[in-house]
Amino acid sequence: MPEGDTIRRLAERISGRFLGQRVAQSFARDPRITHLDLVGSTLTDVDAVGKWWLLRFDDGRTVYGHLRMDGRFDLGRRSKAPEWQRRLELEMENGWITAIDMPNIGVVATAKEESIVGHLGPDLCSTEIPDIALIADRLRSNGDRPLAGALLDQRNVAGFGNVYAVEVPFIAGVSPHQPVDSIDDLEALVAAGSALIRTNMGRSHRNTTGRRLHTTNMWIYGRQRRPCPWCSTTLVGGAEREMPWGRVSVWCPTCQAIEPTRAVDPARIERALILHPARKLWPIEQPTT
Structure with missing residues (x-):
């Protein structure tokens, strides 16, 4: 299972390539997020809290998830993974963000992220020095x-x-x-x-x-x-x-x-x-x- 340092590096990779870009196409295939349509939204922040990743958009929504053992992201070209494994695909201005085999994935109002990560202890990989x-x-x-x-x-x-x-x-x-x-x-x-x-x-x-x-x-x-x-x-x-x-x-x-x-x-x-x-x-x- 990826550790906090891996998830922080992942967040920085996504941020470095896609931050500030609008979503051109949005495909959500996981039953937990089939209602999700992010077309026209702008990616305003990418964060990691412990082992959780967070994609924040300007419409007040946050897509979140946990890689556990099998989850991963394909970034750049459109993923060649089987469509059923592509739980979420977002076409951005500079390529695709694709969540593959993500065991935990969901969407929540950004103002209510505490319901997802609020139970966690101090984040060792936060931008702030841990106490x-x-x-x-x-x-x-x-x-x-x-x-x-x-x-x-x-x-x-x-x-x-x-x-x-x-x-x-x-x-x-x-x-x-x-x-x-x-x-x-x-x-x-x-x-x-x-x-x-x-x-x-x-x-x-x-x-x-x-x-x-x-x-x-x-x-x-x-x-x-x-x-x-x-x-x-x-x-x-x-x-x-x-x-x-x-x-x-x-x-x-x-x-x-x-x-x-x-x-x-x-x-x-x-x-x-x-x-x-x-x-x-x-x-x-x-x-x-």
Whole structure:
């Protein structure tokens, strides 16, 4: 499932090519939006909130959606996907916007967007710098919930997906199973995750190490049963059905041991980010007051 940085890049791509253009043709084939006709409307804003995309038009309507696992956009030439997969097609002045296999799609009055995204926590990929302390407090309110599950809950913080739910705990030296209210200096972990995702949203590829490797750009994601890059212990993990948070996970049983109280390791974070441009945003990026 695409994460918040991917959706922000998508919004910027659509905006860069089509913002301010009028709709010449409009085809809505999804049963939830068959009434939708945008001909003559102008695209005035393209936004992303967490993992949701939003297309705002000058007639006061917003088309919204979620890619989940299979959704995607074709931009530019008219899509060659089968017509039944083209849930929404908009001919603009500079090409076509086509929503393909979109599992969640709808239209709402722009003034009522809160009914769609109002339940989400602070958006990590917003144009505004996220409030790290607020996010840490929201995570702590989950009590003894495992860290990974709390990070993935978009009601706590919007944008993190499974890559970050694996990588950020590893970088901070905390187990994804560690109860979130037993983690000291949770703010440092959140700040590291925020720095990574906000840096990656401006890049063409997601990378958590700062290195460009042939096999992976991640520390441990997808590397179960391989040596830990920190201590050489064999990485362990579990399938979706085995994890309380319902996602595939990987961790180091030595570096990320579960303890009654576990402290985030700022020195480890600094070392992990030393080659990554995200180091410029950690730990100093904070909202201005």
